[in-house]
Amino acid sequence: MKLSEELQWRGFVNQMTFDDISKVDTPRKFYFGVDPSADSMQIGNLAAAMMVRLFMEYGHEAYLLVGGATGMIGDPDGRKDEREIRNADTVAHNVECISAQYRRVFEGRDFHLVNNADWFRNINYIDFLYKVGKYMSMTQLLDREFVQSRIGEGGSGISYAEFSYSLMQGYDFLHLFREHGVTLQVCGADQWGNSTTGVSLIRKLEGGEAHVYSVPLVINKATGRKFGKSEGGAIWLDENKTSVYKFYQFWLNVDDDGVIDYMKMYTTLDRDTIEAIAENHAVNPGARSAQKVLAREVTDIVHGSARRESVERVNEVLFGGGDFKKLSDDDLGALAEEIPCVDAGIDVIGALVESGAVGSNGEAKRLLKSGAISLNGEKLAENKVVNATSLLKKGKNTFVLIMGENE
Known part of the structure; x- marks a missing residue:
């Protein structure tokens, strides 16, 4: 070519x-x-x-x-x-x-x-x-x-x-x-x-x-506006302005209609590879396989594969059922930039309230009783004190990182 x-x-x-x-x-x-x-x-x-x-x-x-x-x-x-x-x-x-x-x-x-x-x-x-x-x-x-x-x-x-x-x-x-x-x-x-x-x-x-x-000006097909803006503003290449995690998430969440066009522009993948990805995406866009490839490739170019792999491990723990205990110190550091953190030596109810995940002790107690709270992937039925670094989860998408000494 x-x-x-x-x-x-x-x-x-x-x-x-x-x-x-x-x-x-x-x-x-x-x-x-x-x-x-x-x-x-x-x-x-x-x-x-x-x-x-x-x-x-x-x-x-x-x-x-x-x-x-x-x-x-x-x-x-x-x-x-x-x-x-x-x-x-x-x-x-x-x-x-x-x-x-x-x-x-x-x-x-x-x-x-x-x-x-x-x-x-x-x-x-x-x-x-x-x-x-x-x-x-x-x-x-x-x-x-x-x-x-x-x-x-x-x-x-x-x-x-x-x-x-x-x-x-x-x-x-x-x-x-x-x-x-x-x-x-x-x-x-x-x-x-x-x-x-x-x-x-x-x-x-x-x-x-x-x-x-x-x-050409890159256009977001879903909105008709200039591509590259998020709710928080511009997407920067500097991780101090846009964290590696947020950078990766931006690409992971691009629109289905435009993802293949973005892949052509923002990656070095060859034509055969992209066309194969496009075929899979067309059959099952809900799997978001194209977005996953795009996020991986662009993050590698801007931040390197090691940082991208760390972000993927964090993402898997938050949304894919990954094992929190397998996160490295660097992974935890990346996670701490994205979700509320509290110090260890606190009980679960206190952690939920202090982090702002719930509005009151009463709400935290009700969520515990209903099985809506988990610690490191395991459902909690009652309150307990947490002394080690742990991940507290409320519902599907609310997280609190409890920072302490690893056991």
């Missing part, structure tokens, strides 16, 4: 400056960039990154950019209001975090890591306006939809800094073209306008030909 064919099969076809998609089959140098507006990428960035992996696998040479300079300004596209100014220390920290995520997602692959602060910090302002700004059309910028919405009636306005963002990103492409021979930018759907600015500068200033290839 050629790259162009695989991009089409996986659903990675959107806007491009090529007149024929088959032209991506010829390897070239390309770049993909992320601004450090936060200290982590989200799964929207991950979709683009997975497409970037395909370009790498088919022989294209990758330059992965972190926008230490553009991140100071922030892309105004899609925003109704001006961004808050970020300080240099925050941006530098975010650059390091995004760079680490690049290394994780693209582990085992060769790429060049670049930071646009390295060339912007030494640019003379007058030279930049004279040598670059002179060739950027104000009309082109003013015609952009987000600019119209910001400067039109009822708009919040736009600063010169944010208005100049597109020129900065365009210069990134020009710089990489001049210094490294980069002739392609791979970008998210929302970056199309900024990316074509670079194509224009390369043509006007260097007489060169360059291209842009964008990843």
Whole structure:
């Protein structure tokens, strides 16, 4: 299968400056960039990154950019209001975090890591306006939809800094073209306008030909909205923002209609494997076998197989009848981040009340009598003191972790 064919099969076809998609089959140098507006990428960035992996696998040479300079300004596209100014220390920290995520997602692959602060910090302002700004059309910028919405009636306005963002990103492409021979930018759907600015500068200033290839916006088929949001907000790649357990659970709970499409985009499984999974899923979607494979594969890419296996053991204990006593200390640590915890040396009724699992001692006593409370998988008929690390369960989905010394 050629790259162009695989991009089409996986659903990675959107806007491009090529007149024929088959032209991506010829390897070239390309770049993909992320601004450090936060200290982590989200799964929207991950979709683009997975497409970037395909370009790498088919022989294209990758330059992965972190926008230490553009991140100071922030892309105004899609925003109704001006961004808050970020300080240099925050941006530098975010650059390091995004760079680490690049290394994780693209582990085992060769790429060049670049930071646009390295060339912007030494640019003379007058030279930049004279040598670059002179060739950027104000009309082109003013015609952009987000600019119209910001400067039109009822708009919040736009600063010169944010208005100049597109020129900065365009210069990134020009710089990489001049210094490294980069002739392609791979970008998210929302970056199309900024990316074509670079194509224009390369043509006007260097007489060169360059291209842009964008990843489509991933849509949740069940809701019709942008994929990648949960009730708690964005799904981050950083486990301090979205725990490995919640990350895994997100994929485990994706909609039936979209799961195979997500698998094509977010995993490296081959066509035969995915088509076999799709057949099984179509016969028995209730088994959620496709979601289980998807959760496993994406979590391995972002967090590694060891963390994913730990999450699976925890999940099996909570919802599959697994043996709580077989959980490791790391497993217990992951579990403790997700459910209420109380210290050992407490009785069951006290643990239920203190954790908020029940509203009163009376309610706890009634649940005990009705057989709705279990400890480490075994039904309890009466109250007892718990001194060892244990898992208390009320009904089907309410859990309390009692932390103590293991027996």
